[in-house]
Amino acid sequence: MSIAEKQQQILEELSFLPGWQERYEYVIGLGRQLPAMSDKLKSSDKLIKGCQSQVWLDARAEDGHVRFSADSDSVITKGMIALFVRVLDGESPDAILSADLSFIDQTGLKEHLAPTRANALNLMATQMKQRALEIGAA
Amino acid sequence: MxxxxxxxxxxxxxxxxxxxxxxxxxxxxxATTQKPLAVLDASRRYYEEINANIHRGTHHLARAATAAHEAARDRVARHLNASESAEVIFTSGATDSINLVAAILTLVPGDEVLVSALEHHSNIVPWQMLCERSGASLKVIPCHEDGTLDQDAFRALLSERTRLTAFTWISNAFGTVNPVREMCAAAKAAGSLVLVDAAQAIPHVRIDVRELDADFLVFSGHKVYAPTGIGVLWGRRSVLDALPPWRGGGEMIKEVTFERSTYNVLPFKYEAGTPNIEGAIALAAALDYIEGIxxxxxxxxxxxxxxxxxxxxxxxxxxxxxxxxxxxxxxxxxxxxxxxxxxxxxxxxxxxxxxxxxxxxxxxxxxxxxxxxxxxxxxxxxxxxxxxxxxxxxxxxxxxxx
The missing domain is CATH 3.90.1150.10 (Aspartate Aminotransferase, domain 1)
Structure with a gap:
């Protein structure tokens, strides 16, 4: 499934969830399902600065593809980053770098967020592309 | 009641x-309180009826605006039971007031500033900056597990090196009410100046600066149903008269020549530039409003x-x-x-x-x-x-x- 198709799938899932409560339960569920990172991996260089909650992001190369893992002390934040991980994990650096991640604006989740957290979402997307760029160049 | x-x-x-x-x-x-109609009306009426720059104008509006601004100062002085209105200096808020005091104090290496563990960053960072500038050091009164200050540790930290002691009346984070009168008395007995941050206290408790016996007390208007951008530094006259001015400019001067300038008296000495006239008037309206209830x-x-x-x-x-x-x-x-x-x-x-x-x-x-x-x-x-x-x-x- 392409990045665009995965994004479309998420938007379809959300379309069945009209209320804020269901949408948040969906995000919280995604946060719970995303495996926790080990404390060893949660070093300060993996921390995304500028988020009110702590967010760690790790990326490694595997057969020319980028494998992401992420964690947060906030389960809602972790659910949000899980959306990105689901879309970008296992893709090639080139596909990640050229991906249009504006689907997050269509999820209807962003307008419920405090500006700091909405900004954190942009930071996460930027950071994931940055790591893909580093892996692609290595 | x-x-x-x-x-x-x-x-x-x-x-x-x-x-x-x-x-x-x-x-x-x-964080901030909402504003009653009485305050919104006072702001609007100021601009609709008497807006003018204050103190220097000879015309009718300037006189009316000046009178309203100074009446607001009197209103704040009455609310704080200050000895005189000239001890009430209008600032942009509590943070601005604390920065003003930190800017006019001169410390030397070996001097100490004492703050409490409960302080808002606004009552920490200006003192840190003063300490960095002067070589003085910052000491911290620790707190107990229940969020109250360790009064024994406080008294042990006080010494002849303590030049200024700054603490909050009520903690913004925990709601802890400090025993401010006792703390003022202890700090004064050690020869320290005392600043009380009343930003959280102003909407909830009665403040009497004469009874409190601090040297400085600060608060923001917006925490007490007034607009943002207006605040107060109350300072004891004997202390403020001995301290230098801070910002230079209009209203804080007596006479200016290119050789030297002489400075105005309290409270104008610390009010350079056109003040927040409407904010001061609205603050007075807010105090009237809470006293009305x-x-x-x-x-x-x-x-x-x-x-x-x-x-x-x-x-x-x-x-x-x-x-x-x-x-x-x-x-x-x-x-x-x-x-x-x-x-x-x-x-x-x-x-x-x-x-x-x-x-x-x-x-x-x-x-x-x-x-x-x-x-x-x-x-x-x-x-x-x-x-x-x-x-x-x-x-x-x-x-x-x-």
């Missing part, structure tokens, strides 16, 4: 709105609400309340295994506005081993029903998060 909050609520147009389809429950009053009646009502909230929340599993039982204004809590940001995000969806995070008290949060708390803070217009909505919203959020 109880009053009916449902009647005063109609004085606050902003409270009538819905958020996410639910009635707004505004419990972030320690009765500060004691307001305090009793808020105490009732905060106790009800503490009792209701205490019943929830794994809930930790911060601060002592006799907290005032703010109720801070945390729930084991739940991030405060998640809780705040979900109860916002239910129309409940609280503050989450470190409350500009990062050292205090570190002391308690948390990155932040959820804080509900109360004002005169809050109701029992809103407290119950808060508790129900927290319960519902916990069901979603657990």
């Amino acid at each position: 109880a009053f009916d909050p449902s009647k005063v609520r109609s004085d606050f147009p902003i409270l009538a709105q819905a958020v996410n389809g639910k009635p707004l429950v505004y419990l972030d009053n320690a 009765g500060l004691e009646a307001i305090a009793a009502h808020e105490q009732h609400l905060i106790r009800r909230a503490a009792e209701g929340l205490s019943a929830l599993t794994d809930l930790r309340l911060f601060g002592p039982d006799d907290r005032v204004g703010a109720l801070s809590f945390g729930i084991h295994g739940v991030h405060h940001y998640d809780l705040g995000t979900l109860i916002d969806q239910m129309g409940v506005a609280v503050r989450t995070g470190h409350h500009c008290c990062q050292p205090l949060m570190a002391r308690f081993g948390v990155t932040g708390t959820t804080r509900a803070s109360f004002a005169l217009y809050n109701t029992e029903a809103e407290v119950d909505t808060l508790i129900a919203a927290v319960e519902k959020a916990l069901v979603m998060l657990r």
Whole structure:
């Protein structure tokens, strides 16, 4: 499934969830399902600065593809980053770098967020592309 | 002395709105309070009827604006029971007031500034900057597990090196009420100047600067139903007269030549530039408004609400309340295994506005081993029903998060 198709799938899932409560339960569920990172991996260089909650992001190369893992002390934040991980994990650096991640604006989740957290979402997307760029160049 | 909050609520147009389809429950009053019509009217009337620059104009409007601005100063002085209105200096807020005092003090290496563990960053950083500039050192009064200050440690820290002691009257993060009179007396006995941060105290308690016997007291108008951008530095005349001016410019001068300038007397010595005239007038209107209801009646009502909230929340599993039982204004809590940001995000969806995070008290949060708390803070217009909505919203959020 392409990045665009995965994004479309998420938007379809959300379309069945009209209320804020269901949408948040969906995000919280995604946060719970995303495996926790080990404390060893949660070093300060993996921390995304500028988020009110702590967010760690790790990326490694595997057969020319980028494998992401992420964690947060906030389960809602972790659910949000899980959306990105689901879309970008296992893709090639080139596909990640050229991906249009504006689907997050269509999820209807962003307008419920405090500006700091909405900004954190942009930071996460930027950071994931940055790591893909580093892996692609290595 | 109880009053009916449902009647005063109609004085606050902003409270009538819905958020996410639910009635707004505004419990972030320690951050800023909403403004009653009496205050909004005072601001508007100033611009509609008497707007002019003050002190120097010879025309009718300038005289009217000057009179209103100085009457506002008198009103603040009366509220604080200051010896004279000239001890009331208008600033842009509590932070500005503290920075003013930090800017005019001269310290030398070996001098000490004493602050408390409960302080807001605004009552830490200006002193840190002063210490960096002067080579003085910053000492911290520690706090107990219940969020009260360690008074024995405080007295042990006081010495002839202590040049300034700065502490808050009421903690913005925990609602702790410090024994300010005793602390002022102890600091003064050690020969220290004393600054009291009354930013959180001003809407909740009666302040009498003569009885308090501090040297400086600061607050922001917006915490007491007045607009943002206006605040007060009350300073003892004998202290301020001996200190140099700070910002240079209009109103703070007596005479200017290119060779040298001479400076105006209090309070104008510290009010360079055109002040926030409308803000000062609106602040006076806000003080009239709370006195019209009765500060004691307001305090009793808020105490009732905060106790009800503490009792209701205490019943929830794994809930930790911060601060002592006799907290005032703010109720801070945390729930084991739940991030405060998640809780705040979900109860916002239910129309409940609280503050989450470190409350500009990062050292205090570190002391308690948390990155932040959820804080509900109360004002005169809050109701029992809103407290119950808060508790129900927290319960519902916990069901979603657990």
